[in-house]
Amino acid sequence: MMNARAVLLSAVASGQGKTTVTAALARKLSRAGHRVAVFKTGPDFIDPMLLGVACGASVDVLDLWMCTETQCRALLAAAAASHDYILIEGVMGLYDGLPSSADLARRFGVPVLAVLDVSAMAQTALALARGLRDHGPVPWAGIIANRVASAGHAAMISGAASADLAVLGHLPRQSTSLPERHLGLHLPSDLPDLEARLDALADALHLDDAILAALPPLAADDIAAPAVPPLLAGKRIAIARDAAFAFIYPANLRTLSAMGAELAFFSPLADQPLPEHCDAVWLPGGYPELHAAQLAAGRRWQTSLRDAVARGLPLWAECGGMMALAQTLDDGHGTRHAMAGILPGHIRMGSKLAGLGSQAWHHAAGELRGHTFHYSQFDTDLVPQQHCQRKDGRDGGEAVYRHGSVQASYFHAYFASQPQAAAALFLGTP
Structure with a gap:
């Protein structure tokens, strides 16, 4: 029986903190005893390695073109059969690219959890969220406000929320983050303090567990990955x-x-x-x-x-x-x-x-x-x-x-x- 709840974490653009928030959420849920599967949208090597450390398991990519839709369905079905939560980190902005993260969310009925950098705004975050939700439209889960300056700042944002535009949580602005270089974030092997960083992010993430737990289970197709011929047997x-x-x-x-x-x-x-x-x-x-x-x-x-x-x-x-x-x-x-x-x-x-x-x-x-x-x-x-x-x-x-x-x-x-x-x-x- 498949009871996994799934969300696709996306944003208005790159640089909003999707990987950081996804890693924090994966670590927080895992530490709470939940079985968490994490995926990354689009071609990527480095983010999945970091997310794998956060959830304690290998992380696959989901890409409707590169992986094919059949492969994506099989990966989601396997995850839904053995996990409580499925987190999918999007790529770029929600509607960027062909196919986009929004296309993936609609194809598999995965609600979008918008990660919004609110460092220079407050109530306007809800207007951005409404635009993200309705432009497609896409299935919707809610908002996580990132880089929040204070408890008062968080209260202004959550105070503007409504039943259809819920704020699931917020992550305060961090003095240290996951470092980057020319191809993206650093590899886990380059960060001896990565476990401590992930624990600190999980501790800092404020989360409304009731809203997250109320999300409907993912309606995943019960299919297996396509069989392959034994072309390399004995090699x-x-x-x-x-x-x-x-x-x-x-x-x-x-x-x-x-x-x-x-x-x-x-x-x-x-x-x-x-x-x-x-x-x-x-x-x-x-x-x-x-x-x-x-x-x-x-x-x-x-x-x-x-x-x-x-x-x-x-x-x-x-x-x-x-x-x-x-x-x-x-x-x-x-x-x-x-x-x-x-x-x-x-x-x-x-x-x-x-x-x-x-x-x-x-x-x-x-x-x-x-x-x-x-x-x-x-x-x-x-x-x-x-x-x-x-x-x-x-x-x-x-x-x-x-x-x-x-x-x-x-x-x-x-x-x-x-x-x-x-x-x-x-x-x-x-």
Whole structure:
């Protein structure tokens, strides 16, 4: 029986504090003994990691285009069957993007909980909330006022509420918050005091439990994730995973396992060589530029990769993984670091976004969907074997390179969108 109550936390724009409030609410509900599942709307790696620490479980993304509607339904159904609350953090503003967070809320009947930065307003917050609710319209849960200055400020906002525009709670302005950098928030591994920060946020969050508990249960379809063929049965895939290569969707690991692959992890930052008896390698994205000196000093991981490629092992390298395979990496601070030297070319970090948005790779085995988000450039004489296509159908997507047994791109693939194409990456087939 499904009794989970779900809310989608959204806002008028980015920067309103959605991640902070979602993390605070997840930690508060979890500490109260509730089983809490958290999702993130849209392509994202970092926010789900932080939210996963807040709720104590892995966090999947929900994206009607990248993940497909069927995958989203299956994820929500599984969560609703085993949790008391489902929190979905939106992306950008409520109606931004195609599909938007509002589209997701309407498609699955999830009420919107608006996170509003009220640091420069009071009663006007209710007018903004009414506009957010009625523009779509969307199913509605209420408001959480963020960055509240005082108890009096909170009282002014709650005093303007009505039965149809309820204020579920507020979060006072915080002297410390979750820090950011060029690709978003810091990784949990970079924040040794993250647990304390999350507990402090949960303590600071004022919540009307009665209003939250009165929300109707989510009407989730009782469906399972689509079955996948055992295309990788008997294959052992080496996967880089550490602070430099941390951008891994949980769904990607599940998809590889469901296709029969054995997953073996290693850490280039710890200079670990590839695990023994591997049939293929995956270097996911991450922050190699922040750890370039340490990666450059590692000889065992570089040598083992070069040996694997020389033996013809299929290697899929995406974004940060591709950067680590280049000859050098310019970290943007005037230092050039030697990388594995498997791909001819050089990486230059920049101060502006060089690629952003959802894209599709029209692979021979089917359309593999994903996204791109990077600040660096790859200067290479390699001729792309193909280019991805932007979500809106325009050309100009990321290049996909093939060099021997290596395939590499700035494109981050969501394997569950097309398992056959994902399997081909590790079988060495075109």
